[in-house]
Amino acid sequence: MASHCPHCKDRNLHPSRIETDLPALSCDGCGGSLLSLVAYRHWRENQPEQAQHTAESAVLDEVQDTSVALCCPKCRHFMTKFRVSADARNQIDLCVHCDEAWLDRGEWQLLDSLALAGRLTQVFTQPWQNRVRSTEAERRAEQLWSERLGTDYARAQELREWLRGNAQAREILAYVNQVRDEIPR
Ligand SMILES: [Zn+2]
Ligand SMILES: [Zn+2]
Missing domain, CATH: 1.10.1220 (Arc Repressor Mutant)
Known part of the structure; x- marks a missing residue:
């Protein structure tokens, strides 16, 4: 069964890639992506250390952020919002039931620019949020x-x-x- 975009609702998510070897489900309408943390961890384990690269600032101009509560496209529970850093207003939505994260357009690049792409799961911890x-x-x-x-x-x-x-x-x-x-x- 196709999953609907939690943001646009009337659009289906389709298989995409956030990085060459990191699959996700994305929406053509809003440019957001649903990322499975299982896939993410797998990708992370296969990343050489120091693989962090800085995204172009041109890409960062397009960063969006959803402030409304989103429903997980898989289980329909509300997703939980997690602040990325004190420097960015952006919040990443996570379904704690499915371990799926919703990234708005440009948020992956934002994580990358903050050198957080390889530490995404840390963002979802209490010490990080504190x-x-x-x-x-x-x-x-x-x-x-x-x-x-x-x-x-x-x-x-x-x-x-x-x-x-x-x-x-x-x-x-x-x-x-x-x-x-x-x-x-
Ligand atoms: Zn959408
Ligand atoms: Zn869910």
Whole structure:
């Protein structure tokens, strides 16, 4: 039985290749692909190390991302979304029942450019997702500090970095902290 595209719904998926030796099912309408993680693991095992190559940025202009919930074309369960990295808004949909991932148009190339094509299954783990979230939280906090400190932010950052690598950081802070009482509130 033909599988329907989870995105376009009225289109069938047809056999395709994401890489020369990595088969998938793709949709001509939206350019998305359904990738079996079984096929992916098989492909990964046969990849020489350092086979990562960087996709052309021209291809990355076409990256799309589905924000709506998708139904797995095989079992009709809702797929789960996984953030790829803190640098990309993209989410990859995974059916945890079938072990099938849905890649929107350009998302494979995006993974490749982030050197993640060979580590796709790691993206679906809790530690990975936690890391994406904490990196994002750190960035938001930095953003708030930069707004609060304005033109002094760069200088403060520099000072912090300098203290971070300094064995006497505590002493220096204690010394600097003396000005605290002199600062008007
Ligand atoms: Zn489609
Ligand atoms: Zn499924």
